[in-house]
Amino acid sequence: MNQRHFARQLTQLLAVSTVFAAAATRADVKLPAIFADHMVLQRDQKVPVWGWADEGERVTVEFAGQKVETTAQGGKWSVALTPLKTSSTGAKFKVSGKNKVEFDDVLVGEVWFCSGQSNMEWNVASSKDKDKEIAAANNPRIRHFKVPHVTAVEPQTEVKTVGGWQATTPATVGNFTAVGYFFAREIEKAMDVPIGLIGCNWGGTRIEPWTPPVGFQSVPALKADFADKLATFPARTPAVILETQPVLDEKGKPTVDKNGRPVTKPVLDEKGKQKQRPFLDRDGKPVMNVSSGSPLSIYNGMVHPIIPYAIRGALWYQGESNNGEGMLYFEKKKALINGWRTLWKQGDFPFFFVQLAPYRYNNPERLPGIWEAQAATLSIPNTGMAVTTDVSTVGNIHPPDKQTVGHRLALWALAKTYNQSITSYASPLFD
Secondary structure, eight states: OOHHHHHHHHHHHHHHHHHHHHHHHSOOOBOOTTSOTTOEEESSSOEEEEEEOOTTOEEEEEETTEEEEEEOBTTEEEEEEOOOOOEEEEEEEEEESSSEEEEEEEEEEEEEEEEESHHHHOBGGGSTTHHHHHHHOOEEEEEEEEOOOOOOSSOOSSOOOSSSEEEEOTTTGGGSBHHHHHHHHHHHHHHTOOEEEEEEEOTTOOSGGGOOHHHHHTOHHHIIIIIGGGTTTTSOOHHHHHHHHHHHOTTOOEEEOTTSOEEEOOOOSTTOOOOOOOOOEETTEEOSOOOTTSTTHHIIIIITTTTTSOOSEEEEEOOGGGTTOTTHHHHHHHHHHHHHHHHHTSSSOOEEEEOOOOOOOSSTTHHHHHHHHHHHGGGSTTEEEEOOTTSOBTTBSSOSOHHHHHHHHHHHIIIIISOOOOSOOSOOOOO
């Protein structure tokens, strides 16, 4: 290559680089992916809205007659809309700075966070009477936002999504969380309001990876053995990983990675087939992602980026992967609830959960022990439990009757959250 040709190519490359560099210095106003077309905003309480923009950029948010302005600081901005009234008419949501962002068909109603492991992730297309349910599903007021499986060593700011907000149609409902959908269907009918479901779940996961550090710090029974060791997460050493992992999974076995350094391989799901990717440290800092069995990993990747999106409450169906822990599971569940409530800053929002259905675990004491822990959770304010002992299939850890489960969760919400005159909302419990 002669010098003249090389000089011309270098000049062109520098010109292109300059264009890209100039573009990179101008950050358009941007919002997390949970703000999108067809979203449902929570009614009757303040609605946080946040995102990113250039330092010092003026950002304006307009919706439902409100206009709120702020200035980006450190590349971030946030505002709060005052409490909104119920609206089933799709409206435009506008955000402007140096650029403009608009979302269409936005409703205002009730938003519920649906989380847990496989029985919450179980979709309508796999449930009882699936063909009938899918064919009849045509309700634009019930909408679903699916969060894909994501783990992270540090709290993420951007939430991932599978398809954004989707209104209920025969073409979409098959992939909705079945428990959440059947719950929403009853609340929408009884309260005459739009319902937004945030499906944030992962089959085969334990409760600990869903829990933020502040949750563990709030429970004395867990603080000494777990929370204190994670105080500096993710800047931690392999030794700390090995110390904390047994708290997460008694089945974990220490081993070494390809560099000869210690890691663990926890059991990640009921089948026990998925292996954890090695977690390597370089100068005390993580250099690669972690598995769904690692401390804080799911909270960091899937829950943290949704907070503080306004919700009415949470639905939780999990515990199969923690069976055998007895009352220790109660302490861990307390940590989860405390942690989420602390970070969402919405007070003691409703937390309704599902009792584990009867199943033949390999030890007959496992299920009664976790049932005891779940019943103890009712001592935490504003919680409720949908009993499932009569809607199970003992040989199937995933009972297909999610309609009854959704119905019983809805009874709790209608009675305790929406103050409806329902006397038989709680199933009998015996000492």
